[in-house]
Amino acid sequence: MLANSAKIEAYFSHLVSHLGSDQEVHCVAVAHMVPNTMFFAPALNKLTKLSGILAKPKSVGRPEFEKLQEMFNVPSLSRDWAKDSERVVRTLFDLGLSGKSVVLVDIGGYFAPALNAIVEKFDGQILGVLEGTENGVQKYEANLPYTVPVVTVARSPLKLPEDYLVASSVVFSVEAILRDQAEILQTRTAAVIGYGRVGSSLADILRGRGINTVVFDTDPVKLAEAAARGFQANTRLEDALAHSSLVVCATGRRALDLRGFGMLQSGCVVASVTSADDEFDLGCLQPGYNREQVAPNMMRYDENRRTGRHFFLVAEGNAANFVHGAVIGPAIQLIEGEKLKAIRALIDGSFGPAEAALHELDIEARREVAEIWIEHFL
Structure with a gap:
């Protein structure tokens, strides 16, 4: 060092x-x-x-x-x-x-x-x-x-090297946080929301780790690139989220609002590559969800309608790799x-x-x- x-x-x-x-x-x-x-x-x-x-x-x-x-x-x-x-x-x-x-x-x-x-x-x-x-x-x-x-x-x-290493460090941090909960990354299926420079690297890394990974982006050019590289490229957010138990957001443009959070599978883990105020509308969750800190870097959100539906948010929605100092x-x-x-x-x-x-x-x-x-x- x-x-x-x-x-x-x-x-x-x-x-x-x-x-x-x-x-x-x-x-x-x-x-x-x-x-x-x-x-x-x-x-x-x-x-x-x-x-x-x-x-x-x-x-x-x-x-x-x-x-x-x-x-x-x-x-x-x-x-x-x-x-x-x-x-x-x-x-x-x-x-x-x-x-x-x-x-x-x-x-x-x-x-x-x-x-x-x-x-x-x-x-x-x-x-x-x-x-x-x-x-x-x-x-x-x-x-x-x-x-x-x-x-x-x-x-x-x-x-480009930084973007790839940021993606690598995000995956590292998400995996470390899951391991603290006695869970391994490979038990989950993943959706990458946003197929830009960091998002495309995330998708490659997750797939390279043997994790079934799908992609969503609002840009048809990026979706076409993702499809050409062998990913299931979804034109609708709900399709990307439907069967994903790990969602990593890399848009910087409010990837998930109330509607998006409502589409998550119960038990899904959500992480971001950037700050929470850029990536999520967390304020919309206050009326309909109860929060509970279940680990130092993991927040659980439960629907307050007693449906049992819940999801987990890594690092309060901020860049997951900052948990470990964003060292790349x-x-x-x-x-x-x-x-x-x-x-x-x-x-x-x-x-x-x-x-x-x-x-x-x-x-x-x-x-x-x-x-x-x-x-x-x-």
Whole structure:
């Protein structure tokens, strides 16, 4: 572990040296409180001045939160806060950023609804936004156009190894939680809801473990791909859920609401690859279901109509792999490196406003990052 830590630190030092630091530019970053952030945040602070870390709400109880709080300003983060441009600008002022140049680093599209208003009300300069996740990209795309650049790494080829390893770590965590209940994964049949980059990897991994796996997606192109790869591809959610005792959701777009939860088999285990507020409408369950914590990372929901029907929710609906720290190895540093490269491009003014689409780095920029990663990890 120590040797790997040294490699990661050397990689980020090399990359920042290659990109060039600019301490006149400030950064405010949304971040998960996980082990990798302990490396990425200092690297971001070397590239820019990291003036604030906005901790993802579901991760504030982790030990990394306290450590990062000792190193950086950590204001509170919520969806309601991010939608209120006046509150966001007030926080920027509280961080001492009045009149400064600022890059916003986002995970999950927090600033998407109010970005133009934030830019207008802030008395400094918002140089742009970096978004790192697919569900965040979808939120920004839904609110185009923007008056400042929005660049994303979510669809980069450098993220493919991370997407596969995220899927692997989700399966690992679900299996570990089931084993704590004296059950093995292979006793269940699975449905993967959402056949994107993580979802397709989930389906492959589950099938590779000998688990009968079906797929549902609202996109006909993705369903056609799933069918071509030999999966039972369902055009209706109810068909995917009908015979599945394990459901893993990877859409980032409210995969299950009251109707969807009502379709689950009794005894089904439900897990997610992202945060609960993105993947589920859990508020809809309050009137009709009773909750009971049956294990540290397992919640049981019972219909209160005395039907006996129930289901289990892993990690309160948040990303299952965060139960074990979301550790996926050095591959994640590829996309973290591309994030730093993209931030440098925002500082350099390489992009125009995000009008018709979000911006991405070109293949040459990605190749630079990959070459440095190879030098340190291969």
